[in-house]
Amino acid sequence: MTEVKRLCLGDYQANCYIVSVGPQAAVIDPGEFTPELESAVAGLKVRYILLTHGHFDHIGGVPELKALTGAPVAVGAGDADMLGDPDKNMSGDLQPESFSCLEPDILLHDGDVLDLGGSRIEVIATPGHTPGGVTFIIDDCMFSGDTLFNLTFGRTDFPGGDENALFRSIEKLTKLPGDYAVLPGHNRATTLSFERRNNRACRHFGGLS
Ligand SMILES: [Zn+2]
Incomplete structure (x- = not known):
């Protein structure tokens, strides 16, 4: 049985999710300790x-x-250099003090699967908001970071952003079969079926009827 707990952390109220399967857990996006x-x-x-x-x-x-x-720190390979670079992780511009983090331990690629207490953590590359952005799927939950939000989508005007790539990433997510709870990097949760019908990003690839 997978349990998900959400915390809203930091000045920008980023969603941090603690996903547990029995006693084992993964922490997604700890924006502040x-x-x-x-x-x-x-x-x-x-x-x-x-x-x-x-x-x-x-x-x-x-x-x-x-x-x-x-615990080892896992990030999309294309974002690995952002952790230690305040200009790339944006803390140089948007925080009173620039922030440099540690080296990641695991570099993630599209299609990677990690094990969490017998549950699968699937990695889907979703570039666009950043070059190495990823979405995690665990059971029927989709952790979409700053790619797909409730009724909107991530900015692409930061360094490394790419609007076309973002729309392709959202298309990739919305074309997955079935439905998921979408747990984004900011704001409220939604579902993939709701976003397929209502998210204006879907206009860009004809998915919005
Ligand atoms: Zn972001």
């Missing part, structure tokens, strides 16, 4: 720290969380 996050992982064996992309508001809590749990 807070007592709330520390208590949310207490008693869990954190197997992975998973990053949907390398922007500072999604990675700010990585060093402390890794120090606490020893």
Whole structure:
């Protein structure tokens, strides 16, 4: 039985998700290390720290969380250099203090599968918001980072952004069979079936009727 807990962390209220299967857990996008996050992982064996992309508001809590749990940090290969580069992770522009994180331990590619207590963590490359952005699928949950949001989609005006790539990534997600709970990097959850019908990004590839 997979359980998902959401915390809203940092000045930009990025969604951090703690996904647990029994005692094993993955933490997705720890944007800030807070007592709330520390208590949310207490008693869990954190197997992975998973990053949907390398922007500072999604990675700010990585060093402390890794120090606490020893879990490897996984990020899309194309975003690996953002962690240690304040200009690329945007903290140089958008934060009072620029932020440089540690080296990732696992570089993710499209189609990779990680094991979490017998559940599959599937990696789908979803570039566009950043070059190496990824979406994670665990059971019927889709963790879409800053690619697909409730009724909208991620910005592409940051360094490395690519609007055409973003629309192709969203098309790829919406063409997956079946339905998923979509748990984005900011704001409220939605479902893939709702976004297929209502998200204006789908106009770009004719998916919106
Ligand atoms: Zn972002």
